[in-house]
Amino acid sequence: MVDEIKVVSIIGIGFMGKQIVEKSADKNYSIRMYDANPEGFDKYTRKIARRKRIKKVSGDVSFHDTIAEAVKDADLIIEAIPEKLDLKKEIFSEIDKFAPPHAIIATNSSSIPVSKLEDSVKRKDKVLNIHFYHLTVSPMADIMRGSGTSDDTFQKGKNWVESIDITPLIVKKECFGFVFNRIWRAIKKESLKIWAGGHADFEVVDQAWKIYTGMGHGPFTLMDQVGLDVVWDIEMSYYNESGDPNDKPPKALKEMVDNGELGRKSGKGFYTY
Numbered sequence: 250m251v252d253e254i255k256v257v258s259i260i261g262i263g264f265m266g267k268q269i270v271e272k273s274a275d276k277n278y279s280i281r282m283y284d285a286n287p288e289g290f291d292k293y294t295r296k297i298a299r300r301k302r303i304k305k306v307s308g309d310v311s312f313h314d315t316i317a318e319a320v321k322d323a324d325l326i327i328e329a330i331p332e333k334l335d336l337k338k339e340i341f342s343e344i345d346k347f348a349p350p351h352a353i354i355a356t357n358s359s360s361i362p363v364s365k366l367e368d369s370v371k372r373k374d375k376v377l378n379i380h381f382y383h384l385t386v387s388p389m390a391d392i393m394r395g396s397g398t399s400d401d402t403f404q405k406g407k408n409w410v411e412s413i414d415i416t417p418l419i420v421k422k423e424c425f426g427f428v429f430n431r432i433w434r435a436i437k438k439e440s441l442k443i444w445a446g447g448h449a450d451f452e453v454v455d456q457a458w459k460i461y462t463g464m465g466h467g468p469f470t471l472m473d474q475v476g477l478d479v480v481w482d483i484e485m486s487y488y489n490e491s492g493d494p495n496d497k498p499p500k501a502l503k504e505m506v507d508n509g510e511l512g513r514k515s516g517k518g519f520y521t522y
């Protein structure tokens with residue numbers, strides 16, 4: 250636990266928000282949660298509180314009905330809502346309105362640099378990107394500044410990431426996709442093109458990747474795990490930034506999302522679960 254941060258608020262308790270909650274709860278931080286869809290969070294809050302007792306760590310855990318309540322005593326706020334630029338701007342502005350002046354606001358966005366969100370807040374020196382990966386398999390996070398992020402904010406963000414046993418990947422100069430996500434994105438984009446273009450089945454791509462890298466899963470298995478709706482939003486965010494038709498994700502992916510084939514979370518994506 251770092252001295253300067255005691256209360257961490259997480260906004261958006263989905264696939265990523267939950268992982269951030271659990272990592273932080275395990276290390277003594279007090280946790281405040283908010284999600285636009287509050288269903289099931291009573292049970293989840295009790296589960297995290299029980300987990301803290303079992304691990305013998307202090308710090309309370311609570312779920313709140315409003316962002317105002319969830320951030321009012323926060324030292325650090327992590328936003329992990331869907332990858333939609335306008336929505337993130339709206340939520341950043343709301344967090345800024347209600348969080349204490351000293352609080353740091355970080356986005357877990359997979360592709361949007363915080364410099365595109367910073368105009369929504371007054372505290373431009375206290376915002377940054379902290380982009381976590383799937384934390385049980387890849388315990389790392391890209392950390393990137395906005396145009397006005399202070400050294401103090403950056404250092405506190407980095408210290409906090411290290412305190413929850415996550416390796417920080419420092420981005421020295423702003424870049425769409427950060428450090429490793431940019432590399433993963435190139436693999437994902439080309440894999441989708443091979444499949445949607447009818448050049449090869451997705452199973453063959455996964456098979457090749459597994460043989461080549463020795464990993465237990467390929468890009469399509471990973472995309473199913475991330476969620477195909479999330480993959481679509483991320484790819485659209487790259488496309489909206491570049492305007493390059495080559496960056497546009499394939500229609501076949503959108504058809505799967507529209508059919509409710511979202512990957513592991515819906516029971517069917519590229520694979521069936």
Ligand SMILES: NC(=O)c1ccc[n+]([C@@H]2O[C@H](COP(=O)([O-])OP(=O)(O)OC[C@H]3O[C@@H](n4cnc5c(N)ncnc54)[C@H](O)[C@@H]3O)[C@@H](O)[C@H]2O)c1
Pocket residue numbers: 260261262263264265266283284285286329330331332333336340357358359360380381382383474475476479483
């Ligand atoms: N899925 C991944 O592997 C992954 C990895 C790294 C980063 N990310 C990024 O993390 C963010 C969240 O992704 P996810 O996979 O956890 O998505 P998710 O769909 O699993 O979770 C998003 C959560 O946000 C909630 N939400 C929606 N609108 C909201 C609002 N206005 N206020 C509060 N909560 C709201 C939803 O109810 C949901 O619980 C995205 O920016 C994504 O790009 C995702």
